[in-house]
Amino acid sequence: MKPEDFELLSGILKERSGLALTKEKVYLVESRLLPIARQRGLDGLDGLMAALRSNSEEPLLKDITEAMTTNESFFFRDVRPFESFREVLLPALLKAREAKKHIRIWCAACSTGQEPYTLAMCLREEAQKLAGWRTDIVATDISDEVLEKAKAGVYSQFEVQRGLPIQLLVKYFKKVGDMWQIDPAIRGMVRYSQLNLMGDFSKLGAFDIVFCRNVLIYFDQNLKVEVLDRISHLMPSDGFLYLGGAETVIGLTTKFMPMKGQRGVYHLASETAH
Amino acid sequence: MKTCLIVDDSKTIRSVARRMLEELQFTTVEAEDGKQALEVCTKNMPDVILLDWHMPVMNGIEFLRALRRSEGGGAPVVVFCTTENDIERIQEAIGAGANEFIMKPFDTGIIESKFAQVGLL
Numbered sequence: 001m002k003p004e005d006f007e008l009l010s011g012i013l014k015e016r017s018g019l020a021l022t023k024e025k026v027y028l029v030e031s032r033l034l035p036i037a038r039q040r041g042l043d044g045l046d047g048l049m050a051a052l053r054s055n056s057e058e059p060l061l062k063d064i065t066e067a068m069t070t071n072e073s074f075f076f077r078d079v080r081p082f083e084s085f086r087e088v089l090l091p092a093l094l095k096a097r098e099a100k101k102h103i104r105i106w107c108a109a110c111s112t113g114q115e116p117y118t119l120a121m122c123l124r125e126e127a128q129k130l131a132g133w134r135t136d137i138v139a140t141d142i143s144d145e146v147l148e149k150a151k152a153g154v155y156s157q158f159e160v161q162r163g164l165p166i167q168l169l170v171k172y173f174k175k176v177g178d179m180w181q182i183d184p185a186i187r188g189m190v191r192y193s194q195l196n197l198m199g200d201f202s203k204l205g206a207f208d209i210v211f212c213r214n215v216l217i218y219f220d221q222n223l224k225v226e227v228l229d230r231i232s233h234l235m236p237s238d239g240f241l242y243l244g245g246a247e248t249v250i251g252l253t254t255k256f257m258p259m260k261g262q263r264g265v266y267h268l269a270s271e272t273a274h
Numbered sequence: 275m276k277t278c279l280i281v282d283d284s285k286t287i288r289s290v291a292r293r294m295l296e297e298l299q300f301t302t303v304e305a306e307d308g309k310q311a312l313e314v315c316t317k318n319m320p321d322v323i324l325l326d327w328h329m330p331v332m333n334g335i336e337f338l339r340a341l342r343r344s345e346g347g348g349a350p351v352v353v354f355c356t357t358e359n360d361i362e363r364i365q366e367a368i369g370a371g372a373n374e375f376i377m378k379p380f381d382t383g384i385i386e387s388k389f390a391q392v393g394l395l
Contacts, residue, residue: 074387076391079390079391157359157377158384161376161377161380161384161387161388162383162384162387163387163391165374165391166364166368166372166374166375167368169364170361170364170365170368174361175359175360175361
């Protein structure tokens with residue numbers, strides 16, 4: 001990729017989504033953007049970049065941003081976070097919220113829906129303990145395209161085999177042609193909306209657990225700090241934050257502290273508690 | 275190193291699966307049908323069995339039922355790996371004692387993910 005094209009593209013992505021396109025990620029550009037060039041009858045990446053220069057219309061900018069920010073997702077990704085959710089965090093919240101019987105969870109970059117549906121299935125598996133409780137799962141993403149897929153809750157055979165235990169596939173999905181569709185009851189537990197983490201998200205309300213996994217890795221240092229700070233304002237003092245396996249708060253903020261024995265889980269530092 | 279018995283009548287599938295499992299640090303043994311697989315298990319019970327459904331002589335579900343009835347046959351983790359993908363068939367496999375179920379075609383990511391779920395990785 002020509003240096004001037006790299007500069008133009010990274011500038012657009014930074015401004016629109018916060019994504020920091022580093023030189024190491026250039027390999028992604030071709031695989032993600034060539035389909036857009038083809039769709040529009042443009043001559044490869046060079047053609048796409050030329051179109052971007054001559055006429056940076058909104059639909060093209062939107063398609064490019066979505067293609068570059070869409071990330072792989074699968075059910076029960078990394079396994080361990082969902083074990084800690086079931087075994088540690090949920091029991092802790094069941095005690096702490098006994099009076100109001102209401103738990104709110106936010107998946108901050110839900111992609112095609114596997115993470116919020118995993119949480120919904122986990123909650124459904126604990127239905128007995130949660131009888132009489134209200135549980136809200138709010139799932140947001142910057143990309144309308146992935147949100148449409150998430151809302152439909154229809155996955156390929158390949159997708160349902162990455163991480164989803166077979167017992168849960170049989171229990172919560174039905175086969176429709178070659179695809180697998182999630183149970184409407186599970187789908188109904190998740191509320192989706194489009195959201196750019198660079199913008200204001202205070203209107204979403206407070207959350208007991210925030211899943212913000214594998215998002216911060218795409219942001220530069222300043223934006224990481226800012227997003228973590230704004231997430232901290234949405235959480236009660238005993239709330240929990242999940243980050244991805246390759247992410248941490250250490251060196252970024254003192255507002256969150258790693259939770260002992262629970263890799264990837266953070267809680268508010270006592271002096272930060274709101 | 276854990277041992278995986280690959281049971282499939284297709285030499286190609288056995289070879290593809292063997293390569294994937296060796297990458298995941300498993301030692302592999304192979305059988306072409308359920309009867310051969312039972313003989314392998316009688317001599318040396320593997321830690322895990324990757325099992326095809328449709329095979330001559332003895333099919334996968336017959337093998338699994340016989341295995342689970344045999345002495346020590348409750349121990350190995352059994353992962354079906356088959357072109358069958360109907361819910362009824364999957365339920366039948368779980369009912370017969372399968373721990374996991376892979377629908378072909380598969381890749382290393384799927385094997386890795388399914389083996390991790392049943393505590394093998």
